[in-house]
Amino acid sequence: MKRATLLSLASILVLAACGDQVATGDGDAREVVAGAAHTQDRLNYPTTRAVEQTDIYQSAAHGEVEVADPYRWLEEDVRVSPEVAAWVTAQNAVTNRYLENLPGRPAIAARLRELWNYERISVPAAREGRYFYAYNDGLQDQSVYMVREGLDGEARVLINPNELSDDGTVALAGTWPSPDGRYAAYMLQDGGSDWRIAQVIDVETGEALEDRIEWIKFSNLSWAKDGSGFFYSRYPQPEAGEEFTSLNMDQAIYFHALGTDQSEDRQIMADPENPEVSWRAGVSDDGDYLFIYSSAGTDGNAIHILDLTRDDAEPVAIFEGFDNNHSPVGNDGETFFFMTDLDAPNQRIVAVDLSDPSTLTDIIPAGDFPISAASHVGGHLIVRTFEDVRSVVRVHTLEGEEVREVELPGLGVASGFDGRPDSPETFYSFTSFNRPGTVYRYDVETGESTLFHEAPLTFDPDDYEVSQVFYESTGGVQVPMYIVHHRDVTPNGQQPTLLFGYGGFNIPMTPAFDVRRLQWMEMGGVFALANIRGGSEYGRDWHDGGRLANKQNVYDDFINAAEHLIELDWTSPANIAIEGRSNGGLLVGAVANQRPDLFAAALPGVGVMDMLRFNQFTAGRFWVSDYGSPQDPDMFDVLYAYSPLHNIPEGEGYPATLVTTADTDDRVVPSHSFKYIAALQAADTGTAPTLIRIETRAGHGAGTPVSMLIEETADKWAFIAFHTGLEVPQAQ
Template identity: 30%
Template sequence: MSCIRLSGAALFAALMPFAVASAQAPVAKVVPVVDDYYGTAVTDPYRWMESGEDPDWLPWLKAQGAHAQAVFAGLPQRAALLADVAARSGELTSVGSAELAGGRVFHEIRAAGEQDTKLMVRDVDGRSRVLFDPRTMPGEEEQVLDRWMAAPDGRHVLLQTSLRGTEHSTIRVMDVDAGRLLDVAVPHAQGLSWTGDSRSFSYLKFVGAPGTPAYFVGNEPRLHRLDGNGPDLVLARRGEAGIVATPEQFLLVVFDPSSDTALAIVRDGRSEAAVYRADAGRALTATGAWTPVAGFDDVVVDVALHGDRMYLLSRRDASGGRVLTTSAASPDLATARERPLPGAPVIESMLATPGDLLVRTLEGAASGVWRVPDTGAPVQLALPFDGQVAWLQGDARDGGVLLAMTGWFTPLTVYALDAGSGRLDDLALVPPPPFDTGVYTARRGTATARDGVDVPYTLVMKGDTQPDRTTPVLLEAYGAYGYPASPRFSARMLAFLDRGGVYAVANVRGGGEFGRDWHYAGKAGTKATTWRDAIDVAEALVAAGIGSADTMTLLGTSAGGVMLGGAINERPDLFSGAIANVGFMNPIRYVSEQNYADIEEWGGPISDAQSFRTMYALDPYQHIREGVDYPATLVVSGLNDPRAATFHSAKYAARLAAATTSAEPVLLRIDFDAGHGMGSSRSQLDEVWTDIYAFALWQGGHPEFQPPAQ
């Protein structure tokens, strides 16, 4: 394929009319760069896209965006699908995180008809009120609420706000009684925890330039006092008091209101962390004598405190994890007591309460919650439905516990849990869905991978759908970081199911459905297992007559982009469509983006020939082959994306479009006011998911989504 070489305004003027009027997408210029990695030459034809400063960058993106928009506008039923998606999402009032503090219930909601979330509080008298709405913030730039955390006494709330899509948070503090913001603004920071007296909070300060690889480097754990006496205090430093942490790792300091122990935690892209402890009082004066509790080799993935009890969740020599109990004041892993659970499920997280430990578990796709008393046998609690326990949250002062659940057809619901009796009471923070979800069904199945391992999957569809070889199937897989693909509700997806589509999710290796072993079977040097599991599930569905190579679209989001790219590079004939949604598509170029601290998941950083070979082998962009009939591909990205930089999507789309010989479209859909999806408005999400579902229906052969013949 020939390449045009225009720059700046000339490129934009030449391509914009072409993009709208033509069935062909604008072509990117080629400026090859050759790198030498330990004797291996690697050619990159689109390196110019990485800086964001090339004069052709924005014009080309705008032309691509206009072209994709024109293509979707030409699909006959796209407008009707959008109306249905927007109606479903707009009618629903949804709840996000919630916390108990000071007798109050704080909860984040997006009310029906509104675009963004706001923070509510249910006071002791039972009345609810809006505590913080980012739309009321002064200034011209549109702010969103990223995260928040209530103080233990419930009198203040730490808020994190940012420009939509950027996730470059500024910390603010709300006076709950007065309903007003204090004069606090800490830019480029992430809040971690309140001190036990509710007068100070710890946070992680990012000191590098935003949007660059230096952003997270040298991050500092600091303390802010609400009384404003003195500058913010650095709570721990690398190399001090025995703390071992590289500048690229995150060094966090957290407090627990129920304990006199503070924790310093060193994290990177691994699930496990290194843990240190100090007396909380000494940590507050910057003279904390930090002592080690666990190193990375101990594979500790969670820590919980209450009084002098310290619980550690370790996956060392235990794929599903084991709970260890020791003294918080003088912890010793060598003498820690293990608290085994019957059946050895995967332990996801822990919550310490005044009397017991609550443990959140996973067995395949089934969530569980166990009460583990200090003495006696663990007891599994009865849950209200078959779904995912999204989180547990506790009030350290009075022992109250909140539990949140969601399922394929049940929106996130928050319950008050009586840990002793196991009773769950729906707090009714939001009304139930105004539409019937009982007409849909989920079916579980298992595919046998090429190495004989059983890989679970779930099919979600309308109850009267009888899938066959003509059914549009949207198959999604993720398989990274040990995150499980668990049931989750999506009002928008119902519009896809109503049109006869089947959504399938494959629990491929690299995820956490079956513990650390399942994760490491699809990580770094074994990453090919992840996309091959997805291929094997797709083949099993086709063999069962559920879709076909002419109707199946593969979807990979974020880290799932590696899965997506690997699968269609290896088996382009198996899929009618492919969707790389804010994907991580060019791993060996992590050095050019902000979010590279988790690169260990992929086998890096590249520091020797072996680490290069590992990362190169799983790089989808570098393994696109010339002259291959690739399936139709939709690449989705946001210009503000801080997690998978926009160049991943742009370079991937450009190279795939230049290489494919199938004559199928390669569309680059860009939202210039969005990032990785976090902080996107309801309407932005409606639009992007409408295009994803419309693409799957179009490529799946749905007759109402076929463009008119040219």
Template identity: 40%
Template structure:
């Protein structure tokens, strides 16, 4: 099949049945499945469909008992929807966005609002729970406690901080009229949000602090994961009746591990975190006492942990560079795991070696890097090497399985992934030191990683390629324009490369808290100093370039890819190619068609084998 099929089963051991088969939804494969959001009893499933795997989405509702979709519950503007269900499955809260043609593209995120949809009623009648903020630099989303009592309103300011408001849905609180002077055009964003929140019965839990928060309500307490005063995060509790910050109590302090998530499962706290850029899993009691360190199969990644607050079993997904995706069950009372499901692939990964090395960046900062290769390679300075990176938006690059990489390893290639500043591997301080005015640190870390691979004898510049996508596309664009002598080939995917005008297109305005804006003179100077498009120089000998773009990318406008490729073709004095490949029926994350994916990777590996002269290719 060309597209992955979603299945469901009745209980843990029931028969697998098809939930949604996107292969049947269009003759040409243009309809893609987005997210699936089951009600707590599992009888209803909200899900999104997208054209060509783009971000824009429409939400539908499927009744599993009847095996049918509702003709009424069809919600457009579901790009940011992510429904959060009421306990009985009667309604859900979601983020709604007006149609793309109704407002300027760059301004759309500021027009999102929170709504409540009652199953079986026309979406046009959905109650507005919270209005638009008017700022494209904010994201709104709701979260409802498992018991349905507490509604949390999150206002995310880029990837750097969040505000949290809460409302007791059991209290007899009716929304009040806004003050006469409270018009969105008359108040700044923070005052507009606060005025509306209070008028609609919300109370502030964490507002106006330069930190991130996520909250779980259970047993009359709010469990709060935050980096407020703890760059690697800590867990605190608050009493909903006295939610002031001074009354919060710390129950799990910050440590040398970065806490990524906390889930309440089986009456315990399950913590998912990172140590040395790989996953760890801990179980604590509700007062924070550490009960179990969960043994994981390998140095790898736990992507998600699922479970119910009153159920004794959790389920977690796991993979590593040498372990294909698996699902394990976890007995939270004992901390013991058991393999529940796995993907069996005809690949012997025991031939490969994974090491974690450290190197110094240009300012002396110590950076870690995973390096994967066949056990029989020699450090002779002549191994074809692919250096991959991201370095931004607090995203952690952890060891996970990718069958496409094994093709490279089998041919004697080395694969390296450094944990650059701007990422989340080592907490918010690590992220902060690679964003905004500090963005050059990310590029310096990446260049230093290349120099380390050369100094250690893994490779040499003529045998070294780099690859990155999205923000990682910016990374490799910056690397090839700042150090064109260091690399033989570059694969740059769905990138942003014109950093002076990026905020005017696609979702660019939402990234201003991460990069800064050319509308600010000081920030313009920073952006212009590293903007890859503006650093292209006529007569420079640039590495070979394969630019990867997508015809339906509505997140990062393909104009970046087109402009930069043309600039390199015009400027480069080398005889190395500058090619652009446009993937059809594909969004920012590529196509969800097997054939298109295979063809894409085949072209990328062929390009690298050709340019790095691997095996006579």
């Protein structure tokens, strides 16, 4: 493979020195020789109005605490407030002028388009001889939904979301073929919002039905056994102007019968006296039962079972309360299999008889590593475990006896393995840092894996080396970290390195392929993934070790990851960039505040930056289970101590920072990033730039068009390459 020609950072850079006139789109840029760096004194940020706003919180340690919030007005919806919209325009003008003049940015974008241009499909869903899956030919903004008649049949397009908008921002947000394969229900999202609209298509004719369901959020769809309709969850319609900011309350489960108006949908479950409780439903594989899930946050749920064969049936409680996590695996008549962390931090699989729901019988006891998923296929249980942050898959009988281990292609992560209890056919995808997702068909009876789809690549996976190290962090805990790089890159103490982390909500960071990281490594950068506490890499204990009062462990783990990379002679503080998104954006903001000396650049994406007001907007109230409530005096002290907005250090060299967010993010509302960057720009943080890139017609990440992702990544890589000393490709 031909390596890109490199342009030295010692080259002359044409830099825009953005004054007030630049922020409004007028005026000419000055040319500056960037022999050292872009500096803050050459950037004139838009003025952000400060207001006299203070709030009183109760602290366990200090009693009443008065906290200023001078940028409260930036919490107004950009679609509603002309002043916020003007501020966004001004900030983007400064940022765009800066990014456009970074060396090698056009070449980075061009190479990203080449690397991104490979076929991708999802794991197929089989329905009565039809196979349904998402497909992208490479650079399509949105993947299309396909159906194939038989394994060797010709595939045809069912739904092409690229035809639904001019800018590619309407995306498929879930697809559910009916049990007989006659219909496919699907959800659409517009502009990256979490709100969904559900519709139905006739698979044979390709014609859309008139059914249209609105105000769906945080829900699946689950078909009735006879295909007459489906169960779903939705919220009441918000007040006009509050669709993207108001708290999500009063969710309920409904059943929609095909061919009827949404106003006729039958309510299945709700709890008006407890509007904070969320509800979700799923039909059992045999179609006879409905699993009803309820929760009040992101950790812990209850499960009830409703017998759909009896009109007079009442839900039977299987797991009550929100102290533990449970999920159904399948059923064999009235015997149900569940995965649960009740009395099992690493999860176990139990059997429950509907006639005696209080008795749990271990089928697969908890082991040394956490069970990450399980399914009931072909009369067997397929169980996935996460062993030192890599997938291991085993097949068991319904009595728990191990039959075999599934032979995976290497070190990586496997997903899929869904199917029917009466069919041995299932599909799975395998991916690793240097290998895109490859899809296999698996026969549970024979144990044979056969290739279903593997895309031709524009790179050689063998050019990249993957290793795993362990380092010590707070409390003597050993934390795993992956280090990935081009085989020509070796430790020299100065390698530009991108360190990524998340650390929250029981979500593991896996050794999966990401073409954006590949491009960073192809340029010569090192990529490191730290599997810090707060996720589920080592079960519930690993999660608990990084949430609530233990949240500082997450930041310590990430800081120690950077220091370990230095100890291994890979890099230095002048060459380390850090990145994280959402809860990971919080991570980046917190550690940049705590150790600004340790990092050269920071990329906090769609981050939770105001830890005192996160629970006042949209889905933020759910996060109290991971963060704690700022209205709790004990947790106020914890949250206030690390909140990125409230702990920006003055008079110290802050990392070059590029905040990214989007105007339609109704998961982590963009005001988090708006207020944080306003505070950064107002503070004395040294000479490095502190910028914000605000995408329009985009949200928290899901459904973002490929073209937008390429442009955003090119901006980020050019930014951190410049500030970590990575030579970048010269435009051809």
